Amino acid sequence: xxxxxxxxxxxxxxxxxxxxxxxxxxxxxxxxxxxxxxxxxxxxxxxxxxxxxxxxxxxxxxxxxxxxxxxxxxxxxxxxxxxxxxxxxxxxxxxxxxxxxxxxxxxxxxxxxxxxxxxxxxxxxxxxxxxxxxxxxxxxxxxxxxxxxxxxxxxxxxxxxxxxxxxxxxxxxxxxxxxxxxxxxxxxxxxxxxxxxxxxxxxxxxxxxxxxxxxxxxxxxxxxxxxxxxxxxxxxxxxxxxxxxxxxxxxxxxxxxxxxxxxxxxxxxxxxxxxxxxxxxxxxxxxxxxxxxxxxxxxxxxxxxxxxxxxxxxxxxxxxxxxxxxxxxxxxxxxxxxxxxxxxxxxxxxxxxxxxxxxxxxxxx
Amino acid sequence: xxxxxxxxxxxxxxxxxxxxxxxxxxxxxxxxxxxxxxxxxxxxxxxxxxxxxxxxxxxxxxxxxxxxxxxxxxxxxxxxxxxxxxxxxxxxxxxxxxxxxxxxxxxxxxxxxxxxxxxxxxxxxxxxxxxxxxxxxxxxxxxxxxxxxxxxxxxxxxxxxxxxxxxxxxxxxxxxxxxxxxxxxxxxxxxxxxxxxxxxxxxxxxxxxxxxxxxxxxxxxxxxxxxxxxxxxxxxxxxxxxxxxxxxxxxxxxxxxxxxxxxxxxxxxxxxxxxxxxxxxxxxxxxxxxxxxxxxxxx
Numbered sequence: 001x002x003x004x005x006x007x008x009x010x011x012x013x014x015x016x017x018x019x020x021x022x023x024x025x026x027x028x029x030x031x032x033x034x035x036x037x038x039x040x041x042x043x044x045x046x047x048x049x050x051x052x053x054x055x056x057x058x059x060x061x062x063x064x065x066x067x068x069x070x071x072x073x074x075x076x077x078x079x080x081x082x083x084x085x086x087x088x089x090x091x092x093x094x095x096x097x098x099x100x101x102x103x104x105x106x107x108x109x110x111x112x113x114x115x116x117x118x119x120x121x122x123x124x125x126x127x128x129x130x131x132x133x134x135x136x137x138x139x140x141x142x143x144x145x146x147x148x149x150x151x152x153x154x155x156x157x158x159x160x161x162x163x164x165x166x167x168x169x170x171x172x173x174x175x176x177x178x179x180x181x182x183x184x185x186x187x188x189x190x191x192x193x194x195x196x197x198x199x200x201x202x203x204x205x206x207x208x209x210x211x212x213x214x215x216x217x218x219x220x221x222x223x224x225x226x227x228x229x230x231x232x233x234x235x236x237x238x239x240x241x242x243x244x245x246x247x248x249x250x251x252x253x254x255x256x257x258x259x260x261x262x263x264x265x266x267x268x269x270x271x272x273x274x275x276x277x278x279x280x281x282x283x284x285x286x287x288x289x290x291x292x293x294x295x296x297x298x299x300x301x302x303x304x305x306x307x308x309x310x311x312x313x314x315x316x317x318x319x320x321x322x323x324x325x326x327x328x329x330x331x332x333x334x335x336x337x338x339x340x341x342x343x344x345x346x347x348x349x350x351x352x353x354x355x356x357x358x359x360x361x362x363x364x365x
Numbered sequence: 366x367x368x369x370x371x372x373x374x375x376x377x378x379x380x381x382x383x384x385x386x387x388x389x390x391x392x393x394x395x396x397x398x399x400x401x402x403x404x405x406x407x408x409x410x411x412x413x414x415x416x417x418x419x420x421x422x423x424x425x426x427x428x429x430x431x432x433x434x435x436x437x438x439x440x441x442x443x444x445x446x447x448x449x450x451x452x453x454x455x456x457x458x459x460x461x462x463x464x465x466x467x468x469x470x471x472x473x474x475x476x477x478x479x480x481x482x483x484x485x486x487x488x489x490x491x492x493x494x495x496x497x498x499x500x501x502x503x504x505x506x507x508x509x510x511x512x513x514x515x516x517x518x519x520x521x522x523x524x525x526x527x528x529x530x531x532x533x534x535x536x537x538x539x540x541x542x543x544x545x546x547x548x549x550x551x552x553x554x555x556x557x558x559x560x561x562x563x564x565x566x567x568x569x570x571x572x573x574x575x576x577x578x579x580x581x582x583x584x585x586x587x588x589x590x591x592x593x594x595x596x597x598x599x600x601x602x603x604x605x606x607x608x609x610x611x612x613x614x615x616x617x618x619x620x621x622x623x624x625x626x627x628x629x630x631x632x633x634x635x636x637x638x639x640x641x642x643x644x645x646x647x648x649x650x651x652x653x654x655x656x657x658x659x660x661x662x663x664x
Contacts, residue, residue: 072462138645145402145465146648149597153641156594164634267469274466317481324474331467332453 009346020188028184046184047252048296053187054248056288057194059272060281061241066270067279067341068202069234070214072148074266075135076242078155081162081261082131083124083243084250088175089113089168090120091251096177100170107167117182121247128243129236131158136235140228152263162258174257175250182251190248191285194241198281199343210234214279271327277337282344287337298322366628369504374627375620376502380511380580382619383518387573388596389603389611390525391566397542397606398562400461404468405446407593408475409567413439413574414490414584415483421491428493436571443567444560446471452556479586487585490578497579510579517576521569522612529608534561542606591637598644604654613655618643 027046058076065073092100094112105111115123135154142150162169169175201207209230212220221227250256272291276283301322304314330337388410395403416438420431450471454464496510529535537558540548549555577592578584599618603610618640626633647654 070462072465138649142648142652144461145400146601146652148465149402149594149601150641150645150648152594153598153644157638157641160635160638264473267473270466270469315481317477317485320477321474321481324470324477328450328467328470328474331463331470332450335454335457335459335463 012346024184024188030183030185048293050182050184050187050252051249052289052292053184053191054245054252055269055272055292056191056285057241057245057248058269059276059284059288060194060198061238061245062266062269063273063276063279063281063284064198064238064241065234066273067277067284068207068214069210069231070217071140071231071235072144073139073151073235073238074148074263074270075132075139075151075155076238076269077261077263077265078135078158079128079132079239079242080246080249080265081155081158081258082128083121083246084256084261085162085169085175086124086127086243087117087120087247087250088178088256090115090123091117091179092175092177100175100177101167103171103173104166106170110168117179117247117251118186121244121251124247125240125243128246129240131243132236132239133232136232140231140235152266155261155263155266159258159261162261169258172258174255174259176255178250178254178256180251180254182248187248187252190244195281195285202281206230206233211279271330274335275330275337277339277341279341280337280339280343283337283339283341286339286344294326295319295323370627372503373505373507374623376505376507376511378620378623378627379616380507380514380619381623382616383514384573384577384580384615385592385596385599385619386518386612386615387521387569387576388592389599389615390522390608391570392597393600393603393605393608393611394538394562394566396600398538398545398559399451399455399464401451401464402468402597403446403563403566404465404472404593405450405475406566406570406596407589407591408472408479409439409443409446409589410570410574410577410592411479411584411586411589412442412475413567413571414578414588415479415488416571417575417578418488418490418584421493422489428491428495432575435575436568439567439571439574440564443563443570446475447560447563452559476586476590483586485586487583490582490584492582493579496576508580510576514576517572518612521572522608525565525569525608528565534558538562595637595640598640601644602647602654604656607654607656610654610656617655 027041027049058080061079062073062076065071089097089110090113093114097106097111135151139147139150139154163172165171202211209220209225212223212225213227213230217227246261268291272287273284274287275290276285276287298319301318302314302316305312388406391406391409392403395401395406413435416435417431420426420434421428426434450467451464454467496513497508499506500509500512502512527535529538537548537553538561540551540553541555541558545555548558595618596615599614600611601614602618603612603614605611621643622636622639625639626636
């Protein structure tokens with residue numbers, strides 16, 4: 001909605017932003033309102049919205065490499081893990097650390113460091129970016145399927161390290177008691193900053209270079225684009241974003257363990273990007289919200305249902321089956337996703353009334 | 366480490382390697398023909414284990430009949446996967462990346478269906494004394510299976526190579542893998558050939574699954590993930606698209622994994638990371654695998 005700031009729709013855009021801002025405050029009151037009013041839709045909804053927004057950042061991070069640059073990377077869970085663990089270790093108080101690391105004491109250099117969440121988040125992002133930089137050297141020489149499997153491999157290696165480095169990550173038990181004081185406002189501000197950054201970046205020569213790499217690597221190279229450098233920058237930015245998203249996820253959930261960062265997480269993120277439309281910023285955000293919320297909404301299929309004489313006993317796990325069938329349908333019959341590779345725009349929204357319902361969510365997200 | 370322990374580990378590694386090889390052949394065949402990582406292969410492998418579990422443990426069918434059922438069901442499942450997930454996209458002339466996403470999607474679907482059908486609780490794979498009883502071979506003590514597996518692998522490999530090199534369907538497969546469109550123009554039924562490839566790959570996965578189940582007798586819906594990825598790596602190490610390469614890659618991977626852990630017990634937790642490190646080294650040093658042929662980029 002920020003792409004077409006033409007005069008006609010400017011008031012509408014501003015109105016949407018204000019409504020959105022108010023909603024964010026209302027679902028998770030902050031500042032002077034904190035404690036005075038309850039989240040309007042309750043804690044459950046507020047938590048889901050927060051998680052959706054964090055996944056939106058992850059999806060943007062994945063879209064950066066997969067959608068814009070055309071590199072099929074599945075390394076996001078690894079970067080998220082780096083961010084999440086860094087954040088957890090920095091925000092835990094020294095006393096809490098002693099309680100959490102009961103099997104094997106924490107490494108001495110980590111025992112007493114402590115930082116506020118914002119710092120921890122950025123440090124987590126930077127560590128993830130450094131990880132992406134190191135991994136990028138071997139991985140970005142590869143193409144297509146090989147890149148996918150190698151990045152997946154690195155992500156798994158990071159996870160295996162998390163399981164085994166007992167004195168740093170507390171191994172398979174994971175880290176709990178992470179302070180969960182992150183507010184929806186902060187998450188949405190970060191999401192907005194990331195979105196604006198992406199929109200601006202894609203207008204620069206650098207963004208266009210990425211798109212040209214996606215369209216045709218050989219032609220891009222012939223035009224004088226340094227393939228490796230551009231791919232590396234995209235990969236590092238994507239790593240940074242995945243890192244801060246991982247940090248925020250740790251702070252929302254309050255407990256992390258290596259299992260959360262299995263490569264199936266990369267599949268979920270991929271679904272978000274594909275659903276929204278690969279190469280579309282608004283698409284990734286909408287995709288992330290739809291997928292995260294759908295996973296919760298679909299919970300009803302796990303519960304028993306009685307419709308008149310028909311009794312459905314409720315099968316736990318059914319939700320994921322429905323979810324994966326939906327995923328397959330999208331891939332097979334609607335592979336361009338909601339937005340294709342275009343962005344949300346009021347013009348298109350009002351131009352095509354038929355599909356307006358889906359795109360409206362883009363405006364709110 | 367004494368010589369005896371070393372030999373024992375060698376036997377274990379060889380067995381694991383042969384199992385990897387059997388599954389890797391399926392990956393390499395599909396990749397050769399469609400240029401696609403069939404992510405669902407690991408889940409087909411998982412389904413085969415469950416079919417074996419149900420036929421033997423629940424329905425008490427004798428194992429030799431049950432194994433035939435397992436192989437047939439798995440072949441059908443492989444063909445079904447292809448028809449659902451890949452054929453529609455092939456018709457739309459979708460970009461390769463869509464096929465890969467579809468592969469991930471169908472793999473995810475199978476895992477979730479398995480969780481609903483079989484529950485997440487691990488089940489014990491049936492033990493068949495003919496295969497699973499232990500034998501003492503000099504200093505080495507192994508399952509009977511470990512002695513049989515290399516022979517089974519060699520027999521299947523010979524049959525498969527004969528099939529590919531000396532029969533009409535084999536020739537069709539080679540033609541399709543060289544150039545799908547031209548093969549179609551020459552009157553080859555491409556869809557049938559691709560289904561045939563999936564059927565053979567899945568049958569080998571079924572054989573691998575049965576033996577894997579007897580060696581590592583705990584099955585749960587996500588059991589196919591790690592072997593699936595590792596066998597793909599094995600196929601890449603050998604040179605993807607090349608069947609002998611897949612066998613060499615599989616055996617090599619099995620040996621390396623077992624022996625590194627044997628020599629450095631402290632690293633046992635990092636076991637699953639070795640294959641990925643090996644993969645990355647191979648891709649950097651010899652991107653086409655140990656005996657793979659070079660595929661030039663088309664501009």
